[in-house]
Amino acid sequence: MFDLLVQGAPLFLTWQAIVLTAAGIIAGLFIGVLPGLGPLMGIVLLLPVAFHLPPIPAMAMLIAIYVGGSAGGSISAILLRIPGTPLAAATLFDGYPMAQKGRSQDAIGLAITASALGGLLAGLVLLFFSPILAAFALKFGPPEYTAMALLGLLTIAIVSEGSAIKGMIAGAFGLAIATMGTDEFTNAYRFTFGNFNLTSGPHIVPVVVGLFALSEVFFQIEGGKLLDSPQIQKLRISFRALRLITAHKVNLVRSALIGTFLGAIPGAGGDVSAFVSYAVAKRTARPEDGYGEGAEGGVVATEAANNGTCGGALIPSLSLGIPGDASTAVLLAALFLLGFFPGPELFRNNADIAGGIFIAYLVGNLVLLVAGIVLVPFFGSVLKLPKAWLLPIVLLLSTVGTYALQNSVFDLWVMLVFGAIGYGLRRAHYPLAPIIIGMILGPVLENNFRRSLLISRDGLSIFIERPTSAILLALAALLVAYVLFTVIRGPAKPDAN
Amino acid sequence: MNRIKPFAYDWIVWALFLALPLVIFWQSATSLADQGVAQGGPMENAALFPRMIAWGLLGLAILNAGRLMLGRIANSSPLTPTATTRLALVVSGCFVLYLLTLPYLGYHLTTPVLMALLLNLFGVGRLASLAGGVVMSLVTAAVFQGLLNVVLPVGIFEITGFG
Numbered sequence: 001m002f003d004l005l006v007q008g009a010p011l012f013l014t015w016q017a018i019v020l021t022a023a024g025i026i027a028g029l030f031i032g033v034l035p036g037l038g039p040l041m042g043i044v045l046l047l048p049v050a051f052h053l054p055p056i057p058a059m060a061m062l063i064a065i066y067v068g069g070s071a072g073g074s075i076s077a078i079l080l081r082i083p084g085t086p087l088a089a090a091t092l093f094d095g096y097p098m099a100q101k102g103r104s105q106d107a108i109g110l111a112i113t114a115s116a117l118g119g120l121l122a123g124l125v126l127l128f129f130s131p132i133l134a135a136f137a138l139k140f141g142p143p144e145y146t147a148m149a150l151l152g153l154l155t156i157a158i159v160s161e162g163s164a165i166k167g168m169i170a171g172a173f174g175l176a177i178a179t180m181g182t183d184e185f186t187n188a189y190r191f192t193f194g195n196f197n198l199t200s201g202p203h204i205v206p207v208v209v210g211l212f213a214l215s216e217v218f219f220q221i222e223g224g225k226l227l228d229s230p231q232i233q234k235l236r237i238s239f240r241a242l243r244l245i246t247a248h249k250v251n252l253v254r255s256a257l258i259g260t261f262l263g264a265i266p267g268a269g270g271d272v273s274a275f276v277s278y279a280v281a282k283r284t285a286r287p288e289d290g291y292g293e294g295a296e297g298g299v300v301a302t303e304a305a306n307n308g309t310c311g312g313a314l315i316p317s318l319s320l321g322i323p324g325d326a327s328t329a330v331l332l333a334a335l336f337l338l339g340f341f342p343g344p345e346l347f348r349n350n351a352d353i354a355g356g357i358f359i360a361y362l363v364g365n366l367v368l369l370v371a372g373i374v375l376v377p378f379f380g381s382v383l384k385l386p387k388a389w390l391l392p393i394v395l396l397l398s399t400v401g402t403y404a405l406q407n408s409v410f411d412l413w414v415m416l417v418f419g420a421i422g423y424g425l426r427r428a429h430y431p432l433a434p435i436i437i438g439m440i441l442g443p444v445l446e447n448n449f450r451r452s453l454l455i456s457r458d459g460l461s462i463f464i465e466r467p468t469s470a471i472l473l474a475l476a477a478l479l480v481a482y483v484l485f486t487v488i489r490g491p492a493k494p495d496a497n
Numbered sequence: 498m499n500r501i502k503p504f505a506y507d508w509i510v511w512a513l514f515l516a517l518p519l520v521i522f523w524q525s526a527t528s529l530a531d532q533g534v535a536q537g538g539p540m541e542n543a544a545l546f547p548r549m550i551a552w553g554l555l556g557l558a559i560l561n562a563g564r565l566m567l568g569r570i571a572n573s574s575p576l577t578p579t580a581t582t583r584l585a586l587v588v589s590g591c592f593v594l595y596l597l598t599l600p601y602l603g604y605h606l607t608t609p610v611l612m613a614l615l616l617n618l619f620g621v622g623r624l625a626s627l628a629g630g631v632v633m634s635l636v637t638a639a640v641f642q643g644l645l646n647v648v649l650p651v652g653i654f655e656i657t658g659f660g
Contacts, residue, residue, distance in 0.1 A: 052645040163571065165561055169514055172554045176517055179550065183543035188534040190543055191524050221585040226619045388619035392612050393633060395592070400604075400637050404647040409600050416596065421513070427506040428574045446546040453539035487560060487569075 004131060004347075008056075008355020012363070017057040021360055024064025025367045026375065031065070032072020033379050034390065037216070038085035039069025040327045044212050045394065047205055047334055048401035055338045055353060060360035062334055063314075066327050067364040070306050071115035071372060074299070075379045078107045080230055087306045090274040094291065094298030101294050104233055105376070109241025110296055111303045112372030117245070118256035118304030119365035122311025125260045126318075127358050134319035134347040142451035143462050147472035149445040152322035154479045155266045157434040164483040166430045174438020175445065177202060184447060197410040204333045204439055206402045206415035211432050212326075213398045214419025217391050219426065226388040232380035239373060248300040251281050259305035263312020266324050273312075277305035307368075311361065318342050318354060321444060326433035329440055336440070504565055506574035511565065515558045518551035588615060603652025608634040 011017070024046075031042035042065040050058035073085030078095035091111060098107035140148070153175075157167035180191045181201030192198040245252065255277035262273035281301035282291040289295045313324025314331075321343035323329035332342050340346060346354050402415050422432060456462035464470045501508060525544040529535040534543040564570055595611045613630030617623060635658075641647040642659035651657055 049645065052647070165557060165564070169554065169557045169561065172550055172557060173514065173517065175550045176521065176547065176554065179521075179547045183534065185540045186532075186534040186543045188529060188532045188543045190529065190547065191521070218585050218589065221588060221619075222579045222582050224579060224581045226581075227621075388616060388621050389629065391619065392615040392629075395615070396608070396612060396633055396637055400641055400647075400649070403649070404641055404645065407648055409596065409650065412596050412599075416592065424506060424510050424513070428504075428510040429507075429572045430510060449546060450539040487564060 004127070004351055004355035004358060006355070007352040008357070008359050011056040011352055011356040012060065012359040014057065016054070017060045017356075017360065018363070020053070020057045020061035021064045021364050022367050022371065024061040025068040025364055025371050028065035028068020028070075029072040029075075029368075029372060029375060029379070030382050032069035032085055032088075033075045033382050034385070035076050035080070035082045037069075037394075038073060038087070039066045040212060040330065041216065041394075042066075042069045043327055043330050043334075044208050045397045045401060047208070047330060048404050050334055051337060051405060055335075055340065056356040056360065058338060059331070059335065059353075059357050060364070062331055063357065063360050064364040064367070066310055066331065067119055067307065067361070067368055068371075070310050071112055071119075071303065071368055072379075074111035074115070074303055074306075075108055076383055078104055078111065078299075079232055079380070079383065086271045087274060087309075088302070089271055090278045090302040091299055091306075093278065093302075094293070094295045097292070097294035098296070098299065099233070103294065105235060105238050106241060106244060106296070107299055108235070108376055108379070109238055109373060110244055110299045112376075113241045113245045113369065114248075114252055114255075114300040114303040115307040116365045116369035116372065117252055118259060119307035119311060119368065120362060121253065121256040121304075122260040122263070122308040123358070123362045123365060125257070126311045126314050126361065129264075130315050130319040130354070130358075131347055133315065134344040137320055137344040138348065140344070140468070141466070142448040142455065143466050143469040144472070145448040146445060146452055147463060147469040147476070148320060148322065149441045149448065151472045151476045151479075152266050152316070152320075153434070153438060153441050153445070154476050156323070156325075156437050157431075158479055158483060159266070163429070164486055166428075167434050168483065170425070170430050170432065171434035171438040174435040174440075175442045176438075177207065177435070178439045178442025179446070184443070185450065197408070202414050202418075203405060203411055204337070204436070205405050206411040207418045207439065208330055208333070208436055209398045209402050210415040210418025210420075211422035211425075211435060213394060214415060215422030215426055215432075217395055217398075218419070218423050220387055220391055223387075226391075227386045229384045229386050232383055235376045235380050237374055237376055241373070244296060245300060248297050251284075251297050251300050252304050255281060255301040255304035256308035259308025260312035260315075262305075263309030263324055264315045265312075266316060266322055273305040273309045274302040277301045307365070314357075314361065318346065318357065319344065323437050323440060326436055329433065329436045332440055333436070500566055500568055503573040503575050504570060505576040507561075507565055507570060511558060511561055514554055514561075518555040518558070521547050521551035584618060588618060591615065591618075599650050599652075601652055603654060603656050604638065604649035605634070605656040605658050606652060606654070608637075 028042050031037045043062050050062055070087055073083050073088030074091040077083040077088040077092040078099050081092050081096045083089045095107045153171050157171035158164040182199055183190055258277045259273040278301050281297050291298050313328045316322045316324055317328040317332055323332050335342050340350055340353055402411050452462050525535050529544045599607050609630045612633045613626045616626035616629050638658045
């Protein structure tokens with residue numbers, strides 16, 4: 001466990017990596033604060049920048065945005081009753097009432113402190129379990145990888161927001177996009193339609209930026225209120241939360257562990273873990289704690305779980321190559337494009353990179369603890385930024401960032417096309433995360449599937465002859481059976497809005 | 498008809514997901530067959546995996562069509578424009594125009610214009626839009642060209658800016 005840290009330390013301990021970790025936390029906090037944006041948007045917007053950097057500083061910056069963005073959403077939830085990200089939706093239960101009672105300073109301080117400490121606890125779990133899981137996965141062969149990739153994709157598709165069947169369609173769509181370009185085994189061109197720009201398939205960055213950033217810009221414009229600027233209470237720097245949180249030690253540890261556990265399950269996500277942690281904290285609290293009326297414990301539970309989820313989601317992502325959510329899927333894509341393959345091989349062949357990433361995650365949470373509190377006065381100013389100024393900036397960063405990847409205007413057209421697709425899919429209530437995860441797992445799934453068939457003497461039977469792949473496929477079959485059952489049973493109750 | 502309008506976006510997306518497997522089958526039977534990689538063992542058959550996905554997508558699309566026709570979808574998706582949908586479409590049009598002119602006029606001529614135009618369309622005053630557009634473009638160019646050594650489109654006038 002500590003070997004990894006020792007090997008990764010020289011890579012991380014450079015001015016570039018440390019500065020970019022701090023910059024990533026600050027950028028993540030500001031992006032998280034803005035309603036409608038979030039850690040994923042932050043990672044997406046700065047992904048193209050990462051490819052111009054060395055591997056560890058690049059990953060440190062992106063992971064820091066992930067950590068900062070996950071925490072930042074709580075600030076607008078507390079001040080405006082609008083969660084900056086879906087992750088912070090549960091924080092407004094007690095965060096907003098605290099602000100209404102004139103304790104917005106304490107609420108924000110507690111949210112940031114709980115996020116940072118919850119993230120650090122998750123980091124320790126990540127550090128302990130990832131190498132163990134990776135060592136176990138070293139025994140996997142092509143059939144096991146095929147089954148694992150299929151199960152991972154199915155889990156994410158089914159657990160994602162919206163209906164399970166739409167999640168599965170989105171996942172299959174991602175797999176289909178991944179087949180475009182040159183086939184690795186035959187060197188044949190697949191679905192390139194004679195366009196040389198597609199000989200390597202569409203680059204994942206324009207697809208991600210289009211699906212998430214561009215469609216969001218369109219949504220925000222449609223939402224109107226482009227010049228609105230909310231009234232924010234004056235905020236100042238205060239470290240009082242560090243003392244207040246000592247009264248919630250058990251709640252903090254429990255919530256961070258719930259977040260870590262749920263984060264490690266592909267698809268479960270931070271919003272689920274925040275609600276679960278809140279429910280557990282409320283159930284174990286005394287009536288006089290006043291949950292729902294501005295209880296400190298409510299803010300601690302949701303925020304510790306939120307950032308615990310980040311560490312949890314990194315466990316399957318780094319050790320198995322199966323992303324835990326959309327943000328980690330994009331982080332994995334970044335790692336791929338920087339020349340490293342997440343999974344057991346990362347720990348065996350590039351232990352220094354794995355160690356560097358762990359250190360970046362831990363240091364990111366430490367920086368969050370300080371920067372989150374010191375920058376509090378600025379968050380109010382950021383929240384006052386009208387959409388009329390914010391949206392052109394998002395569009396500009398998306399465009400220049402995407403172009404910069406390969407100096408290609410074609411990539412901008414890909415971004416635009418996927419922006420339109422993303423908009424249509426969101427309007428039709430399809431989850432977008434399975435598309436990205438399908439794109440990432442597609443080559444893993446196909447290569448291992450075809451290799452399995454090659455080593456098999458009896459076609460598909462190889463998948464059930466080997467116990468691990470048989471178990472994983474049985475779980476996948478159970479998930480599909482569950483989806484079919486929900487389809488036959490009928491729809492869930494419509495959303496309240 | 499009463500099952501189409503409330504689920505308009507669902508049907509549009511459904512058509513996309515129905516078309517996709519058909520494209521895969523068509524390409525497998527034409528382009529991949531012409532390249533001689535549409536059949537054979539797992540290493541020679543580049544159409545094997547895409548066809549499996551296509552069958553899966555087709556099955557899921559049919560299942561989803563059944564849900565739509567029976568009204569077994571929890572959330573409707575009508576084509577209901579908001580007060581600013583027209584603005585969003587105008588912005589999209591501007592962006593398409595920007596992409597068309599970018600290779601010819603270059604970043605430094607097109608981007609400030611696009612940014613200023615967007616700011617103005619969003620309700621920012623003319624002078625502020627102009628200043629905002631120029632500053633946003635220059636700062637972004639300074640970061641990407643100056644710090645990251647990215648060559649932004651120079652266009653026919655070969656304006657390099659910070660490069």
